[in-house]
Amino acid sequence: MDTALIRNFxxxxxxxxxxxxxxxxxxxxxxxxxxxxxxxxYLDSMDLERERGITIKAQNVRVVHRGHVLHLIDTPGHVDFxxxxxRSLAACEGAVLLVDASQGIQAQTLANCYQAMExxxxxxxxxxxxxxxxxxxxxxxxxxxKVLGLPADEILRISAKTGDGVGTLLDAVIxxxxxxxxxxxxxxxxLIFDSSYDxxxxxxxxxxxxxxxxxxxxxxxxxxxxxxxxxxEIGVRTPDSVAVDELGPGEVGYLIAGIKNVGxxxxxxxxxxxxxxxxxxxxxxxxxxxxxxCGIYPIDGDQLPFLRxxxxxxxxxxxxxxxxxxxxxxxxxxxxxxxLGLLHMEIVRERLEREFDLSLIATAPSVAYRAxxxxxxxxxxxxxxxxxxxxxxxxxxxxxxxxxxxxxAQYTGxxxxxxxxxxxxxxxxxxxxxxxxxxxxRIPLAEVVKDFFDQLKSRTKGYASLDYEPAGYSTANxxxxxxxxxxxxxxxxxxxxxxxxxxxxxxxxxxxxxxLIPRQLFDVPIQAAIGGRVVARETVKAKRKDVLAKCxxxxxxxxxxxxxxxxxxxxxxxxxGRVEVPQEAFISALRLED
Amino acid sequence: xTAGYAAYAQPSAREMRRQVPTSRSGGSxxxxxxxxxxxxxRCDYCAFATYSDRDxxxxxxxxxxxxxxxxxxxxxxxxxxxxxxxGGGTPSRLPPEDLVTIxxxxxxxxxxxxxxxxxxxxxxxxxxxxxxxxxxxxxxxxVESTLEHVLATLGRTSSASERADETGGSVPExxxxxxxxxxxxSWNLDLIYGAASETHEDWHDVLVGxxxxxxxxxxxxxYALTVELGTPLxxxxxxxxxxxxxxxxxxxxxxFLSAHGYVWEEISNWALPGHACRHNDLYWSQGNYxxxxxxxxxxxxxxxxxxxxxxxxxxxxxxxxxxxVAGEETLSEAEREFEELALSLRTRRxxxxxxxxxxxxxxxxxxxxxxxxxxxxxxxxxxxxxxxVTGAAL
Ligand SMILES: Nc1nc2c(ncn2[C@@H]2O[C@H](COP(=O)(O)OP(=O)(O)OP(=O)(O)O)[C@@H](O)[C@H]2O)c(=O)[nH]1
Ligand code: SF4
Ligand SMILES: [Mg+2]
Numbered sequence: 003m004d005t006a007l008i009r010n011f012x013x014x015x016x017x018x019x020x021x022x023x024x025x026x027x028x029x030x031x032x033x034x035x036x037x038x039x040x041x042x043x044y045l046d047s048m049d050l051e052r053e054r055g056i057t058i059k060a061q062n063v064r065v066v067h068r069g070h071v072l073h074l075i076d077t078p079g080h081v082d083f084x085x086x087x088x089r090s091l092a093a094c095e096g097a098v099l100l101v102d103a104s105q106g107i108q109a110q111t112l113a114n115c116y117q118a119m120e121x122x123x124x125x126x127x128x129x130x131x132x133x134x135x136x137x138x139x140x141x142x143x144x145x146x147x148k149v150l151g152l153p154a155d156e157i158l159r160i161s162a163k164t165g166d167g168v169g170t171l172l173d174a175v176i177x178x179x180x181x182x183x184x185x186x187x188x189x190x191x192x193l194i195f196d197s198s199y200d201x202x203x204x205x206x207x208x209x210x211x212x213x214x215x216x217x218x219x220x221x222x223x224x225x226x227x228x229x230x231x232x233x234x235e236i237g238v239r240t241p242d243s244v245a246v247d248e249l250g251p252g253e254v255g256y257l258i259a260g261i262k263n264v265g266x267x268x269x270x271x272x273x274x275x276x277x278x279x280x281x282x283x284x285x286x287x288x289x290x291x292x293x294x295x296c297g298i299y300p301i302d303g304d305q306l307p308f309l310r311x312x313x314x315x316x317x318x319x320x321x322x323x324x325x326x327x328x329x330x331x332x333x334x335x336x337x338x339x340x341x342l343g344l345l346h347m348e349i350v351r352e353r354l355e356r357e358f359d360l361s362l363i364a365t366a367p368s369v370a371y372r373a374x375x376x377x378x379x380x381x382x383x384x385x386x387x388x389x390x391x392x393x394x395x396x397x398x399x400x401x402x403x404x405x406x407x408x409x410x411a412q413y414t415g416x417x418x419x420x421x422x423x424x425x426x427x428x429x430x431x432x433x434x435x436x437x438x439x440x441x442x443x444r445i446p447l448a449e450v451v452k453d454f455f456d457q458l459k460s461r462t463k464g465y466a467s468l469d470y471e472p473a474g475y476s477t478a479n480x481x482x483x484x485x486x487x488x489x490x491x492x493x494x495x496x497x498x499x500x501x502x503x504x505x506x507x508x509x510x511x512x513x514x515x516x517x518l519i520p521r522q523l524f525d526v527p528i529q530a531a532i533g534g535r536v537v538a539r540e541t542v543k544a545k546r547k548d549v550l551a552k553c554x555x556x557x558x559x560x561x562x563x564x565x566x567x568x569x570x571x572x573x574x575x576x577x578x579g580r581v582e583v584p585q586e587a588f589i590s591a592l593r594l595e596d
Numbered sequence: 597x598t599a600g601y602a603a604y605a606q607p608s609a610r611e612m613r614r615q616v617p618t619s620r621s622g623g624s625x626x627x628x629x630x631x632x633x634x635x636x637x638r639c640d641y642c643a644f645a646t647y648s649d650r651d652x653x654x655x656x657x658x659x660x661x662x663x664x665x666x667x668x669x670x671x672x673x674x675x676x677x678x679x680x681x682x683g684g685g686t687p688s689r690l691p692p693e694d695l696v697t698i699x700x701x702x703x704x705x706x707x708x709x710x711x712x713x714x715x716x717x718x719x720x721x722x723x724x725x726x727x728x729x730x731x732x733x734x735x736x737x738x739v740e741s742t743l744e745h746v747l748a749t750l751g752r753t754s755s756a757s758e759r760a761d762e763t764g765g766s767v768p769e770x771x772x773x774x775x776x777x778x779x780x781x782s783w784n785l786d787l788i789y790g791a792a793s794e795t796h797e798d799w800h801d802v803l804v805g806x807x808x809x810x811x812x813x814x815x816x817x818x819y820a821l822t823v824e825l826g827t828p829l830x831x832x833x834x835x836x837x838x839x840x841x842x843x844x845x846x847x848x849x850x851x852f853l854s855a856h857g858y859v860w861e862e863i864s865n866w867a868l869p870g871h872a873c874r875h876n877d878l879y880w881s882q883g884n885y886x887x888x889x890x891x892x893x894x895x896x897x898x899x900x901x902x903x904x905x906x907x908x909x910x911x912x913x914x915x916x917x918x919x920x921v922a923g924e925e926t927l928s929e930a931e932r933e934f935e936e937l938a939l940s941l942r943t944r945r946x947x948x949x950x951x952x953x954x955x956x957x958x959x960x961x962x963x964x965x966x967x968x969x970x971x972x973x974x975x976x977x978x979x980x981x982x983x984x985v986t987g988a989a990l
Binding site: 523524547550556557569 | 629819820822839840842843844846863864878879882885887892893894895900902925931934935938939956959972974975976977978979981982983984
């Protein structure tokens with residue numbers, strides 16, 4: 003195929019600004035999907051995506067417009083899935099920046115856009131939703147010009163809903179986005195920018211060929227993994243998968259090569275022809291590192307093997323989360339899992355429950371602390387119970403973020419208040435326009451993990467947006483708060499917090515547990531402690547009455563059955579410091595923490 | 597207060613063991629329970645199989661009971677009854693002659709204990725005399741409370757206090773007088789504690805009023821008000837009893853009664869020496885008994901069965917010659933063992949010490965190889981029952 007007729011572009015925008023809807027219009031306009039089979043957000047194929055109305059995984063599709071082949075990649079807007087965006091950008095020469103004209107540009111979009119510019123991608127900016135009464139394209143265009151330096155008069159105005167301006171947008175893509183530059187005769191180099199696992203076909207990878215060609219049946223070398231696989235099938239998505247014999251330079255498509263584990267076909271991998279390999283791989287990108295951790299346990303211990311199996315299978319599709327076995331006195335056996343962010347955590351958990359029919363409980367999310375010990379060594383601690391004894395610790399560092407918040411100016415006060423309460427330090431503040439403000443803070447990740455996003459949204463009626471990137475570590479006065487039932491610590495509730503909020507956490511949890519732990523035959527102290535020092539205490543008073551008053555007319559059967567049940571129930575209780583606690587009590591306590 | 601009864605010492609553990617009835621051997625006690633499912637009005641807390649709108653069934657019900665007894669005894673393997681208990685419902689609601697008709701159908705052992713439950717308003721001399729002359733030895737009166745406001749929040753109406761007023765005494769005094777006149781050997785009075793309007797002082801007054809009479813009841817059943825599903829009480833949370841309050845009432849009553857010579861027999865039962873209820877003890881010692889009438893439960897040697905719950909269906913079954921049994925179970929060896937221990941733990945006999953290894957020391961008295969619940973232990977008997985160890989450990 004003549005590379006001059008190819009255009010590769012991503013659509014980047016904030017959550018809900020209309021990427022998937024625009025993709026729908028493009029599919030229709032170019033006749034890619036039979037109108038009879040058209041449905042909204044056509045490319046969002048996961049149940050979860052369709053239900054939540056969000057894109058979780060990037061999707062690519064090939065369409066034809068005015069004699070040109072366009073490869074478009076729809077990306078997720080949520081900040082947790084930012085890595086998906088950067089992968090997509092690496093496969094393109096251009097990007098459509100889509101901004102909701104009633105909202106203006108958002109923090110995350112800005113970050114993605116800077117990234118696209120760094121990679122020399124051509125940006126085609128478009129204001130979407132101009133059909134809305136609340137749309138203010140003038141202001142938005144001025145803002146984009148100010149922060150991104152894109153001339154306001156080149157910014158298109160479209161409605162992905164009505165289809166207004168979509169044709170013009172495609173024309174602009176053809177005109178402005180440069181065609182790919184690779185040559186057929188060069189040594190083959192193709193970039194894997196996404197992989198997913200299909201039950202029947204194994205790993206299906208999305209690839210972008212930069213140089214040379216790939217043909218069916220030929221042997222490929224995966225340069226980073228060092229493995230060799232034969233091409234079983236290559237093809238393009240139109241959006242239905244259509245097998246082809248060859249993918250040439252500049253083309254985007256899929257590759258199936260008999261691979262059983264997505265870990266062997268990681269995003270960022272360069273594939274080359276085994277018989278005539280390229281000298282250098284393409285510039286890859288780093289796999290994102292998990293930032294948020296929690297324990298995930300089956301509510302019913304018998305489901306443990308199924309959970310393991312489910313995690314294995316999910317990992318086939320999502321190499322960005324990690325897990326390893328862990329055990330808890332309160333919750334039994336489970337896994338310590340790492341995620342890119344809270345939404346990612348929520349989504350993985352929901353997929354586990356839904357796609358694998360499991361009932362799960364998760365411990366409170368934690369971040370990875372680094373403890374420096376008095377003997378000069380250091381340890382990473384992503385589970386609070388692993389924090390060494392206070393006497394062995396010299397100091398503890400916590401992971402930091404640089405966060406960018408874009409907010410309407412009238413909420414500046416409340417946003418700054420929130421940031422201050424979360425130990426954030428202001429690094430920069432700038433007006434994007436008289437009405438909108440950019441605030442940049444350095445903040446402990448742990449504070450963001452704790453419902454920061456929800457708080458930000460509710461304080462600004464949903465108008466503020468947030469972007470973040472890792473910003474190293476800082477030392478802080480961090481302590482571990484343990485919860486003790488009858489003087490025995492309950493691991494599932496141990497948490498590392500800043501000293502200033504330790505007492506508060508202790509009080510909250512002891513109160514909660516007092517309500518949830520059933521009364522025993524003796525008084526049960528519930529304490530929150532830092533090291534040996536108790537910071538909060540409650541007592542579950544001994545139960546005084548648990549007896550059947552009467553057995554009427556010799557009905558012993560009912561009574562016996564009741565007692566047998568109680569005896570069975572006792573067996574199922576978790577025993578912590580002689581206290582019998584039903585697992586549900588722990589589960590509710592963790593749920594309430596959510 | 598009471599002059600006649602000194603505080604009796606608790607019997608020693610050895611004595612207690614001797615009193616264990618040998619329920620499975622021949623010549624052992626055998627009871628007959630007769631269920632009378634009629635009441636004048638349903639009390640708010642009551643979930644028993646009883647009805648206030650079916651008095652028209654009484655005649656055929658009595659006939660059915662007689663027939664069920666004859667059938668049961670016709671087979672020839674049942675021993676004569678060492679105890680008979682008419683419960684309900686309100687047995688005293690039957691015309692006394694009808695009750696006697698049923699009683700006459702039951703073969704009795706020499707010296708059998710025959711108890712009739714009676715609502716205080718039915719306790720006229722004439723009725724009680726008919727009972728006594730037919731062989732009834734023991735009356736059990738469902739007084740529940742001597743205080744009008746307590747009865748009101750219990751949702752129990754009684755006209756007994758009017759008659760008592762005429763005699764110038766309390767209801768218990770009136771009953772004691774009736775019992776003495778007719779000459780029953782023994783009698784019981786039921787009380788309920790934990791009603792919403794009942795204060796600690798009320799409870800004290802009720803106990804004192806009953807125990808300090810010149811002839812106090814030699815047997816007392818004290819029941820904690822219990823919320824049963826589907827009752828009017830259950831749909832009125834404002835009247836729910838509080839566990840801690842009930843525990844206090846129980847402890848208070850327990851101390852009070854033992855100071856007045858009553859011996860604790862079973863969770864909810866106390867008796868002056870020699871007045872324990874033999875029939876009740878059959879239940880607690882896994883003894884054998886035949887239940888007659890609708891909803892009645894029977895037990896013989898590890899097999900338990902029960903009759904249809906409504907009187908109509910029960911009568912129809914008997915009249916058509918079919919079985920009135922609605923369900924049954926045969927206990928496995930393990931179930932039987934657990935049941936025996938669970939029941940025994942409720943009584944002053946307790947269980948072998950080795951059967952209750954993990955109970956906190958302050959809830960259990962351990963003496964002579966037996967573990968017996970003390971007052972606080974009795975209040976959490978369910979929890980302790982769940983700790984019973986069966987099998988090899990014994
Ligand atoms: N009025 C109007 N609504 C639009 C337009 N474009 C999209 N929407 C609506 O905006 C909402 C979000 O659209 P999506 O296409 O799912 O947004 P998205 O950017 O793909 O969202 P994520 O994938 O979650 O980042 C949907 O309810 C769309 O119907 C438009 O031009 N006009
Ligand atoms: S009199 Fe007894 S059996 Fe009848 S309704 Fe009242 S509590 Fe129930
Ligand atoms: Mg989308």
